[in-house]
Amino acid sequence: MAIDKSLKDMTFEDYCRTVFNTKKRYDKPEVLKGIRAISTTQYILGPSCAAYLAELGAETIKVELPKRGEPMRHTTPFNEPFLYPLSRWMPEKGTGLGFFGANPNEYFLSLDFHKPEAIQIMKRLAAKSDVACENYRAGTFDRWGIGYRQFKDLNPRMIYQWMGGFGGWGPGRNRASYDILGQAQGGCFSITGWHKEYGGMPSKQTIWIMDYWGGAISAFNVLACLYWRDNVSGKGNFLEYSQVHGAQRHLTDFISLYGKTGIVPQRFGNFEPLLCVHGILKCGKSSYPNSKNPQEQEVGYCLVSAYKDEDFQKLCKMINRADLAKKYPTHADRVGADAQSAIYPELEKFAADKTKEEFDKACKANGILSQPVWNSKEVAANEHWHMRGTLQWLDDPTFGDVLTQGPAYQLSDTPARVRWAFKPVGADNEYILSKLCGYSGSKIADLEQKEII
Amino acid sequence: MPFKDASLILQCPKCDVINYLDPFTFWNFKGKVKCAGCDVVYEVALTNGIRAGAPKETKGPHDRCPGFAQTKDWKPITTPGKVAAAPQAREDFQGKPIPISKSIRGKVVSGKPLTAADLVGSVPKMFYNGN
Numbered sequence: 001m002a003i004d005k006s007l008k009d010m011t012f013e014d015y016c017r018t019v020f021n022t023k024k025r026y027d028k029p030e031v032l033k034g035i036r037a038i039s040t041t042q043y044i045l046g047p048s049c050a051a052y053l054a055e056l057g058a059e060t061i062k063v064e065l066p067k068r069g070e071p072m073r074h075t076t077p078f079n080e081p082f083l084y085p086l087s088r089w090m091p092e093k094g095t096g097l098g099f100f101g102a103n104p105n106e107y108f109l110s111l112d113f114h115k116p117e118a119i120q121i122m123k124r125l126a127a128k129s130d131v132a133c134e135n136y137r138a139g140t141f142d143r144w145g146i147g148y149r150q151f152k153d154l155n156p157r158m159i160y161q162w163m164g165g166f167g168g169w170g171p172g173r174n175r176a177s178y179d180i181l182g183q184a185q186g187g188c189f190s191i192t193g194w195h196k197e198y199g200g201m202p203s204k205q206t207i208w209i210m211d212y213w214g215g216a217i218s219a220f221n222v223l224a225c226l227y228w229r230d231n232v233s234g235k236g237n238f239l240e241y242s243q244v245h246g247a248q249r250h251l252t253d254f255i256s257l258y259g260k261t262g263i264v265p266q267r268f269g270n271f272e273p274l275l276c277v278h279g280i281l282k283c284g285k286s287s288y289p290n291s292k293n294p295q296e297q298e299v300g301y302c303l304v305s306a307y308k309d310e311d312f313q314k315l316c317k318m319i320n321r322a323d324l325a326k327k328y329p330t331h332a333d334r335v336g337a338d339a340q341s342a343i344y345p346e347l348e349k350f351a352a353d354k355t356k357e358e359f360d361k362a363c364k365a366n367g368i369l370s371q372p373v374w375n376s377k378e379v380a381a382n383e384h385w386h387m388r389g390t391l392q393w394l395d396d397p398t399f400g401d402v403l404t405q406g407p408a409y410q411l412s413d414t415p416a417r418v419r420w421a422f423k424p425v426g427a428d429n430e431y432i433l434s435k436l437c438g439y440s441g442s443k444i445a446d447l448e449q450k451e452i453i
Numbered sequence: 454m455p456f457k458d459a460s461l462i463l464q465c466p467k468c469d470v471i472n473y474l475d476p477f478t479f480w481n482f483k484g485k486v487k488c489a490g491c492d493v494v495y496e497v498a499l500t501n502g503i504r505a506g507a508p509k510e511t512k513g514p515h516d517r518c519p520g521f522a523q524t525k526d527w528k529p530i531t532t533p534g535k536v537a538a539a540p541q542a543r544e545d546f547q548g549k550p551i552p553i554s555k556s557i558r559g560k561v562v563s564g565k566p567l568t569a570a571d572l573v574g575s576v577p578k579m580f581y582n583g584n
Contacts, residue, residue: 081551084567088575091567139527174462174471174523181476184502393558398576401560427575 019412022389030057031414035226037131038063038122039106042070044179044208045243046135046163047102048215053131053222054105055407055416061125061432062103066110066453069425072099083399087425095422101405102215103422109433110426115452119145124437126151126158131222135163138173148238158236159225161218167242177243179208186210186247191254193267195341202267214246268337271344275307276335277315279344280373283359284352287372300356301373304347304363307331311368318366319350396421429453458507461499463519466508467491470530475520476502478537487515489522489535 007015035058039050047062047070054060064070067089076082076096085091087110111118123146126132132151134141141147141162148160162168165177166185175181183189183204193202218241225237248255254265265273270280280303288296306315309330316325324346328334334343351359356372363370374382380403385391389406396402397420407416429448433439439447447453457464461479463472463486470490474482474497483498494515495508518537522530530536552565563577573581 081553082564084563084565085572085575085577088569088572091569091572094564094566137521175473178476181502393556393560397580398563400562400580401556401558402562403556424575 016410020388020410020415022387022392022406022415025389025415025417026419029414030417031411032056032058035059035131036129037061037133037222038125038129040122040132040134040136040141041163042135043072043075044102044211045214045218046133047072048212049161049163049218049222050106050133050215051102051104052216052219053133055418057414057416058131060106061109061129061428062106063109063111063122063125064425066112066426066451068093069095069110072096072102073425075099083402083421085424088427090425095424099422100402102212104404104418105420106422107428107432108423108426109429110453112452113144113146115450117447117450117452121433121437121452122146123150123154125432127154128436129155130157130159130226132158132160133163133218133222134161138162138164138166138168152236152238156236157229157234159222159229159239160236161222161239161241163214163218163241163243165243167245168240172244179211179243180204182210182214182243182247186244187251187254188247191251191265191267193269195267195269195271195337200267210243210247213250214241214243217241217246217249271337271340274335275305276331276340277304277306277312277343277347279304281344281348281351281359283354283356285355285358287355287357296375296377300359302351302356302359302363303371303373304359305369307335314366315347315363315368318362318368319347321346321350392418394418394421398423398427426453454506459504461502461504463488463495463497463504463508465490465493465495467493469525471523471525472519473521473523474499474504475537478517478520482517484516485511485513486517486519487513487535489519489530489532490524 007018010018032053035053037050037053037058037060039047039060039062041047041050041062050060050062067087069086073086073095075098081097082094083097084094086093086095111121113119126146142149151158151160165182166172166175188210189202189204194200218239221239221241225239228237229235257263257265272278280301283300283302285299286297287300291297304315306312312328312334313325316322324343328339328343333339354362360370360372379385380391390408392404392406394402394404399421402421404418404421406418409416430441430444433444433453444453461474461476463474464470465472465488468488468490470488472486472489474486479499480502481500485494486497487494494511494513496511497508498505518535520537522536524530553562554565556562561579563580567577571578
């Protein structure tokens with residue numbers, strides 16, 4: 001497509017602002033329009049894979065057990081915030097916000113796989129779908145007769161992505177997995193957490209980062225196979241993603257460090273093994289000391305990065321400790337564990353009577369890279385994210401005014417988008433069963449009466 | 454110590470049923486677990502997901518059931534009383550939500566329990582009707 005003159009003459013910033021205009025996101029085509037995916041997933045790993053496809057425009061049908069849905073609907077921070085109804089049969093129950101973010105744009109079908117009629121419905125859906133995503137225990141769907149081997153007979157073009165903890169074969173396969181277990185066995189927690197001088201405890205991510213990462217990698221696998229099917233072979237594919245292997249994949253240099261030297265990398269807390277100064281400092285004062293919300297009264301933290309020799313000199317001058325710059329003049333002098341343990345406490349002494357904003361202001365005035373550690377309130381209030389559409393208030397057709405993340409990436413001509421946050425269990429039973437299975441209203445009502453859907 | 458004696462998988466020496474000591478429940482645990490196959494009770498102690506050793510038979514009653522179990526030819530055992538219910542799916546696991554009807558910026562949100570009369574299909578009536 002030729003670029004018109006007005007676009008051609010724009011600055012790069014204006015060009016990006018124009019072609020990625022998030023207000024026009026819903027007016028443009030979707031890159032995966034025409035692709036249909038079945039998602040028999042639960043918790044986060046599998047659902048996030050399906051969600052990424054749905055954000056790009058694939059018609060994604062999430063299949064859950066009738067009435068109560070999948071377990072993640074009942075998992076929510078401290079059991080407090082819910083959106084109602086859970087299902088039309090259980091309006092007094094809600095879906096927990098743990099479900100949020102991993103299931104946008106999907107159509108929701110309820111099926112009880114214990115009933116033979118439900119298995120037949122699954123096969124009808126599979127015959128008309130391009131992709132299936134599931135993360136039940138390895139081999140469960142195969143045993144139920146709705147796994148890849150059965151679907152392949154019905155639809156040789158199907159791409160079937162199984163996701164799980166430890167893989168479908170091998171001596172470690174017979175375990176269920178969680179994000180936390182994958183990180184523990186994959187080696188992540190051994191390097192995330194506090195330095196021995198700060199207690200030595202490993203620390204988990206509060207978010208389920210290995211689930212969302214695994215979902216993204218799985219969606220990446222699916223897209224690769226769609227290319228191979230549609231441009232090379234005409235054939236489907238059976239894909240396996242193991243959460244533990246995924247955890248290992250992003251351990252950067254730590255595995256090779258062990259292989260080369262025998263060194264077992266340790267936790268380094270808010271320090272950084274490769275760079276100094278390059279970490280997070282505790283500031284002594286709260287940014288909101290008079291807030292009624294105790295969560296806002298905590299003291300602040302600020303990131304600072306001054307690992308180049310000249311920046312370190314500026315930082316030492318700023319805290320009135322030029323002697324530290326003389327003692328540790330080169331990066332090689334200060335990157336060692338002992339040097340870092342001596343330097344960071346001196347920086348925190350300077351920050352002890354400051355808020356994170358005051359410390360940040362001092363750094364910026366001295367030309368040093370810094371950033372206050374923002375909480376969710378501060379992130380949600382930031383204009384930059386809202387302007388770029390990575391955060392948005394969504395007028396959800398079922399639940400109303402909700403704040404949600406949008407896609408983190410931009411596509412100029414075929415942008416990803418969030419159309420709805422999620423829906424109640426079985427909300428699209430009639431739509432899906434009539435459209436894809438040809439069932440009448442009375443047939444669907446009969447299935448509901450028999451608790452098959 | 455062999456892996457099979459230290460892992461979260463407790464394979465019953467008597468009936469070969471594989472009892473999964475799910476990490477959610479058993480990560481740090483000391484007590485008695487009943488085999489989902491033959492009901493023999495074993496003393497078990499785990500620290501940070503690592504079992505102290507091979508199963509030691511003891512007398513009941515048991516403290517907990519395994520989270521999941523399979524026969525040695527991989528047939529699942531799901532009978533209530535043999536295995537524990539999944540924690541996230543239990544009725545009593547749900548807490549007491551804080552009912553809200555407005556978002557933090559003051560717009561309408563469906564954040565409180567509804568009745569069947571409040572619905573049109575699966576959608577709260579207030580949104581269906583546009584009010």
